[in-house]
Amino acid sequence: MPSAAEATAPHKRIVDINALRKSYGDNEVLKGIDLHVRPGEVVAIIGKSGSGKSTLLRCINGLEEFQDGGLVVDGKPLLYDNASAMRALRQSVGMIFQSFNLFPHLSVGRNIMLAPSLVKKRDKTAARVQAEALLERVGLEDKFDAMPEQLSGGQQQRVAIARALAMDPKVLLCDEITSALDPELVGEVLGVVEGLAKEGMTLLMVTHEMRFARKVSDRVVFMHQGRVHEMGPPAELFGNPQTAELRQFLSSLQE
Amino acid sequence: MTVQLDFLAVLHYWPMLLTGVAWTLALTVLAIVVGLALSVTFAWVRVEGPRWAAIPVAAYVELLRNTPFIVQLYFIFFGLPELGLRLSPVLASAIALVLNLGAYSTEIIRAGLSATPKGQTEAALSLALTRYQVFTRVVLPPAMQKVWPSLVSQIIIVMLGSAVCGQIATEELNYAANVISANTFHTFESYIIATVIYLALAILIRRLLNWAGPRLIFGG
Numbered sequence: 001m002p003s004a005a006e007a008t009a010p011h012k013r014i015v016d017i018n019a020l021r022k023s024y025g026d027n028e029v030l031k032g033i034d035l036h037v038r039p040g041e042v043v044a045i046i047g048k049s050g051s052g053k054s055t056l057l058r059c060i061n062g063l064e065e066f067q068d069g070g071l072v073v074d075g076k077p078l079l080y081d082n083a084s085a086m087r088a089l090r091q092s093v094g095m096i097f098q099s100f101n102l103f104p105h106l107s108v109g110r111n112i113m114l115a116p117s118l119v120k121k122r123d124k125t126a127a128r129v130q131a132e133a134l135l136e137r138v139g140l141e142d143k144f145d146a147m148p149e150q151l152s153g154g155q156q157q158r159v160a161i162a163r164a165l166a167m168d169p170k171v172l173l174c175d176e177i178t179s180a181l182d183p184e185l186v187g188e189v190l191g192v193v194e195g196l197a198k199e200g201m202t203l204l205m206v207t208h209e210m211r212f213a214r215k216v217s218d219r220v221v222f223m224h225q226g227r228v229h230e231m232g233p234p235a236e237l238f239g240n241p242q243t244a245e246l247r248q249f250l251s252s253l254q255e
Numbered sequence: 256m257t258v259q260l261d262f263l264a265v266l267h268y269w270p271m272l273l274t275g276v277a278w279t280l281a282l283t284v285l286a287i288v289v290g291l292a293l294s295v296t297f298a299w300v301r302v303e304g305p306r307w308a309a310i311p312v313a314a315y316v317e318l319l320r321n322t323p324f325i326v327q328l329y330f331i332f333f334g335l336p337e338l339g340l341r342l343s344p345v346l347a348s349a350i351a352l353v354l355n356l357g358a359y360s361t362e363i364i365r366a367g368l369s370a371t372p373k374g375q376t377e378a379a380l381s382l383a384l385t386r387y388q389v390f391t392r393v394v395l396p397p398a399m400q401k402v403w404p405s406l407v408s409q410i411i412i413v414m415l416g417s418a419v420c421g422q423i424a425t426e427e428l429n430y431a432a433n434v435i436s437a438n439t440f441h442t443f444e445s446y447i448i449a450t451v452i453y454l455a456l457a458i459l460i461r462r463l464l465n466w467a468g469p470r471l472i473f474g475g
Binding site: 061062063083087088090091093094095097099101102103104105114115118119160163164167 | 372374375377378379380381382383384385386388392393396397400473
């Protein structure tokens with residue numbers, strides 16, 4: 001019941017963003033964001049480029065520093081000056097990027113095993129078993145020894161998803177993960193994400209795939225000029241936009 | 256005019272040649288190990304390190320890259336004793352070679368580090384790796400892979416440049432050739448043999464480094 005999300009008690013929130021503000025110099029790009037996400041909820045963030053949606057996503061795992069407000073993920077507050085608290089939070093938050101960002105010098109399998117081995121001190125056999133299982137889950141079980149450059153964009157992005165899942169995150173951030181893909185490869189990546197949503201993963205995704213957002217998300221957030229401009233279940237937001245800005249944004253997509 | 260070449264007269268001094276090869280190799284290996292360790296650290300300082308440290312590193316790199324090696328060597332061997340620091344020829348040579356390779360490879364490795372896309376650092380950070388792990392496991396290996404051919408060339412240049420160290424009586428290969436030529440008056444033969452040995456060493460070191468790089472330095 002997405003419409004009840006805002007009324008959710010704080011202890012039931014997995015991501016809790018309060019009055020968050022961020023500027024680059026004099027340019028304020030996030031002007032007081034409040035966003036509360038329940039475990040298992042799928043939130044799609046849409047908006048024009050420059051509306052602050054990617055910046056908001058990157059604040060959630062500390063890739064961007066914000067100046068004011070608070071952010072708590074799975075009970076762990078974001079503390080920039082505390083490196084171990086930062087890493088504890090990042091273990092709960094996985095991220096998938098537009099440009100995949102696989103490590104080019106490591107095989108697919110070792111891309112996935114790197115963080116569990118280093119951070120969770122998982123032994124090599126256990127890490128390998130897990131990596132193989134994750135590759136199977138994203139449909140790439142035969143690519144364990146392949147190098148990233150040998151894969152298509154869609155395959156690379158699925159490896160990136162497996163790599164993020166290897167840390168057993170509570171929340172997965174997806175930053176325009178299909179924007180760099182050829183159109184025919186978009187489906188295989190979205191299919192994996194849809195599977196994760198069905199399994200109950202909490203997802204926050206910045207996306208331009210409106211049909212996908214409509215189909216998979218519990219709630220859509222429309223951002224405009226650094227603010228949450230409109231928010232609601234996808235059927236309401238897409239079917240009956242309340243503000244002129246959202247109507248204009250949606251119609252611009254149809255051209 | 257016919258030239259009579261008597262290589263045996265030169266090869267008669269083989270223990271001296273062998274000592275020369277040994278010192279040349281020892282100095283080169285030392286320069287590789289210490290010089291590269293130094294330059295990875297310095298390259299990190301220039302790319303990510305604190306500003307107060309980046310400025311002296313930049314000064315060191317510019318100073319060493321814009322002065323002749325022989326002047327650097329003389330400065331260390333003949334200049335430093337004026338300040339009360341007297342070094343043996345071998346130690347002075349070793350320091351000069353390490354500092355020289357260190358300066359050039361700092362620049363080479365820095366270029367490699369800058370070429371590693373920022374997205375890979377972000378991916379590694381979001382996987383909860385520490386800053387140190389991000390550098391050693393994610394940023395450095397592909398950087399070294401990219402610049403390894405340039406580094407190998409620079410190492411060969413430094414190995415060949417170690418011939419200058421004979422000028423302060425370090426008993427490396429060129430020094431051996433000097434002494435043998437003076438003793439036997441077979442100058443041409445002495446330097447032909449030295450040339451062949453340098454050539455062989457250069458090919459050997461290049462092959463060894465091309466083999467070792469992917470396995471020891473940036474292997475997956």
